[in-house]
Amino acid sequence: MNIVGEKTIRLAHGNGGRLMRELIDRVFARHFSELGPDKTLDASPFSLPTGVAITSVDAFTVQPLEFPGGDIGTLAVNGTVNDLAVSGARPHFLTLSAILEEGLEIAVLDRVVASLAAEARRTGVKIIAGDTKVVPRGHGGGIYFTTTGIGVRNTGVTLGLDRIQVGDAILVSGPIGDHGIAVMLARQEFDLHGNIRSDCAPVIDLAEAAAALGAHFMRDPTRGGLAGVVNEIASATGFGLRLDETCVPIRDEVRGVCEILGYDPYTLACEGRVVAIVAQTTAREVLAAWRDLAGGESAEIVGTVTNPPARVVLATSAGGERILPELEDEPLPRIC
Amino acid sequence: MTDQPDRARNWLDRIRKLPIDRPMRIMNVCGGHERTIAMAGLRSALPPQVQLIAGPGCPVCICPEEDIHDAIFLSLRAGVTVVAFGDMLRVPANLPKSQPRTLDQARAAGGHVRPIASPTDAIRIARDRPDQQIVFFAAGFETTTAPVAGMLAHELPPNLSILLSARLTWPAVAMLLDSDSPGFDGLIAPGHVAAVMGPEEWRFVSQRHGLASAIAGFSPDGLLSALHAVIMQLLEGRAALENRYERVVRPGGNPTARRLIDEMLDITEANWRGIGTIARSGFALKPHLVDRDARRKFEIESDSGRKRAGEMPVGCDCAKVVLGKIKPDQCRLYAKACTPREPVGPCMVSDEGACHIWWASGVRTQSSEPAAAA
Numbered sequence: 231m232n233i234v235g236e237k238t239i240r241l242a243h244g245n246g247g248r249l250m251r252e253l254i255d256r257v258f259a260r261h262f263s264e265l266g267p268d269k270t271l272d273a274s275p276f277s278l279p280t281g282v283a284i285t286s287v288d289a290f291t292v293q294p295l296e297f298p299g300g301d302i303g304t305l306a307v308n309g310t311v312n313d314l315a316v317s318g319a320r321p322h323f324l325t326l327s328a329i330l331e332e333g334l335e336i337a338v339l340d341r342v343v344a345s346l347a348a349e350a351r352r353t354g355v356k357i358i359a360g361d362t363k364v365v366p367r368g369h370g371g372g373i374y375f376t377t378t379g380i381g382v383r384n385t386g387v388t389l390g391l392d393r394i395q396v397g398d399a400i401l402v403s404g405p406i407g408d409h410g411i412a413v414m415l416a417r418q419e420f421d422l423h424g425n426i427r428s429d430c431a432p433v434i435d436l437a438e439a440a441a442a443l444g445a446h447f448m449r450d451p452t453r454g455g456l457a458g459v460v461n462e463i464a465s466a467t468g469f470g471l472r473l474d475e476t477c478v479p480i481r482d483e484v485r486g487v488c489e490i491l492g493y494d495p496y497t498l499a500c501e502g503r504v505v506a507i508v509a510q511t512t513a514r515e516v517l518a519a520w521r522d523l524a525g526g527e528s529a530e531i532v533g534t535v536t537n538p539p540a541r542v543v544l545a546t547s548a549g550g551e552r553i554l555p556e557l558e559d560e561p562l563p564r565i566c
Numbered sequence: 567m568t569d570q571p572d573r574a575r576n577w578l579d580r581i582r583k584l585p586i587d588r589p590m591r592i593m594n595v596c597g598g599h600e601r602t603i604a605m606a607g608l609r610s611a612l613p614p615q616v617q618l619i620a621g622p623g624c625p626v627c628i629c630p631e632e633d634i635h636d637a638i639f640l641s642l643r644a645g646v647t648v649v650a651f652g653d654m655l656r657v658p659a660n661l662p663k664s665q666p667r668t669l670d671q672a673r674a675a676g677g678h679v680r681p682i683a684s685p686t687d688a689i690r691i692a693r694d695r696p697d698q699q700i701v702f703f704a705a706g707f708e709t710t711t712a713p714v715a716g717m718l719a720h721e722l723p724p725n726l727s728i729l730l731s732a733r734l735t736w737p738a739v740a741m742l743l744d745s746d747s748p749g750f751d752g753l754i755a756p757g758h759v760a761a762v763m764g765p766e767e768w769r770f771v772s773q774r775h776g777l778a779s780a781i782a783g784f785s786p787d788g789l790l791s792a793l794h795a796v797i798m799q800l801l802e803g804r805a806a807l808e809n810r811y812e813r814v815v816r817p818g819g820n821p822t823a824r825r826l827i828d829e830m831l832d833i834t835e836a837n838w839r840g841i842g843t844i845a846r847s848g849f850a851l852k853p854h855l856v857d858r859d860a861r862r863k864f865e866i867e868s869d870s871g872r873k874r875a876g877e878m879p880v881g882c883d884c885a886k887v888v889l890g891k892i893k894p895d896q897c898r899l900y901a902k903a904c905t906p907r908e909p910v911g912p913c914m915v916s917d918e919g920a921c922h923i924w925w926a927s928g929v930r931t932q933s934s935e936p937a938a939a940a
């Protein structure tokens with residue numbers, strides 16, 4: 231990939247002139263082709279199927295830009311698409327704002343935009359508007375992306391915190407903490423190595439399967455991890471939640487790194503998992519449906535919703551119990 | 567990991583079935599043990615007579631205030647980078663609020679500070695930055711000191727020096743046992759320390775003081791097994807040192823590590839923050855390593871006239887927590903003025919600190935139980 235002799239991003243790539251046009255043509259437009267907006271327009275018209283439109287916005291500042299199992303491009307698609315999916319919506323469109331730092335290698339941008347485009351195709355979303363800015367060297371982390379997602383709620387789906395009831399089951403669609411540890415290891419700040427890959431992936435199929443079976447509530451446990459989601463549910467509903475540690479899927483490698491560095495796997499980010507609250511009577515059905523889907527093979531029922539007080543109790547595998555608090559401080563480098 | 571939970575439950579059941587008829591105060595002296603206890607929720611699962619007490623198991627908590635003060639000032643010098651284990655970055659020195667009080671704050675104020683996870687990181691950074699003087703602020707117990715001694719045995723980059731703040735664990739326990747009110751009836755001895763230095767170091771607990779003791783590993787089942795051993799000794803009126811971490815702890819410890827420590831380091835009396843001087847409890851660089859000594863290289867002189875040097879921060883009961891005299895949630899500041907987000911004392915900063923461990927395991931309120939007059 232080459233832009234007439236340029237190897238790195240210059241401030242001029244953001245100035246609205248020839249260089250910027252070339253960058254957009256040869257990186258963004260080339261990878262987006264049929265996905266992308268009409269470059270001749272300043273604003274794009276779009277139409278949606280009938281139903282309730284849902285939107286969500288997220289910014290991505292992950293360091294490093296590329297890590298095992300994904301990069302900032304896959305994250306920018308899945309992070310926003312998954313927010314829509316767990317709200318019971320089918321994602322249709324994304325907008326993309328890119329803030330590039332002077333000095334960024336264009337080859338890196340090219341790779342990341344290529345995987346962003348591939349992930350958009352995989353999830354079936356079109357990119358209907360885009361913007362690029364360049365900031366001076368030292369003022370950004372190479373690439374920042376912001377994506378806005380637009381989708382339509384699937385018919386018949388009613389998800390909400392108000393539907394959660396005492397006795398409901400808590401499900402997780404796969405091992406927790408993979409993304410957090412993969413990114414942390416990729417930063418190479420510590421002399422630690424491992425084969426852990428980020429779980430970064432769309433959860434559209436998982437979310438639709440659970441919603442179709444009448445799930446009461448869903449969330450994707452990104453920043454703050456599983457502990458964040460269950461504590462949010464406890465404080466919003468006033469109910470208690472009880473998790474059984476022996477049932478929570480955590481890879482041995484993730485557990486190992488957590489032990490060495492003193493991290494709590496329950497607070498680590500996931501980027502391709504769903505936490506669902508479902509009626510006890512349908513829990514087995516949702517579990518079976520998930521296990522048949524890609525990314526849901528290791529799903530588990532991990533706990534139940536209990537009477538107040540509003541707190542999360544972890545029944546430990548050793549036979550004790552303790553409160554599972556949410557993440558208080560930021561023990562980890564930025565990972566999303 | 568598959569059968570470990572079953573083994574833990576098994577030990578728990580065996581302990582629950584014992585005819586425990588009186589309170590048994592059992593101290594652990596390792597942050598790793600305290601974390602296992604708190605994270606596995608063992609206090610809630612054990613019979614109420616069995617009281618688990620967190621003792622001196624946090625090297626960060628007792629790291630002398632002067633050393634932190636010196637590290638902060640070094641990091642603010644032109645051309646000097648201080649590298650330290652992550653925990654040390656947020657431990658406060660007793661400095662006015664207008665000045666950087668932690669290494670983290672020094673970094674925000676333009677100082678050069680980098681967290682590391684092992685001595686090899688320090689060597690790598692020194693090689694990468696030959697233009698900088700790299701000072702490795704090495705605080706820790708025997709387990710972190712052994713790799714530091716190993717590093718000193720190698721050819722090191724000339725720009726790397728050590729600000730050593732290393733301590734031995736057993737002398738603090740000996741000091742407690744020699745005092746009028748040790749406050750415990752049995753001891754869980756630290757597995758990793760014993761693996762390095764040898765289990766023999768801990769014999770004095772049973773032989774000289776007649777206390778029940780066992781060396782434990784760090785999984786819940788390993789810890790419960792050692793706890794069972796201590797409770798059995800107490801019930802049978804015996805005192806011994808049982809090794810319940812035999813897979814890792816061998817007689818004599820790790821000969822290589824001990825040889826390296828012997829060759830590189832002397833044992834001296836040392837200051838413990840908020841507690842005072844304990845005989846034969848500190849490590850110092852041997853005279854032939856004077857070139858590696860950051861205190862010499864940068865001519866650091868401790869300013870004995872500095873107000874409140876060596877003390878814990880105002881209102882902080884860390885010294886009592888470290889010695890097992892009170893529980894973390896009995897400190898008046900716990901969960902009120904002092905939280906991990908805004909820690910007052912080192913015990914709330916460090917991953918090894920009992921206050922931090924209790925908070926991380928979900929204890930978010932103060933104890934209703936008043937602190938015993940110690």
Ligand code: SF4
Nearest residue numbers: 884897904911914921
């Ligand atoms: S709660 Fe804070 S102030 Fe109190 S002993 Fe612990 S660290 Fe010190």
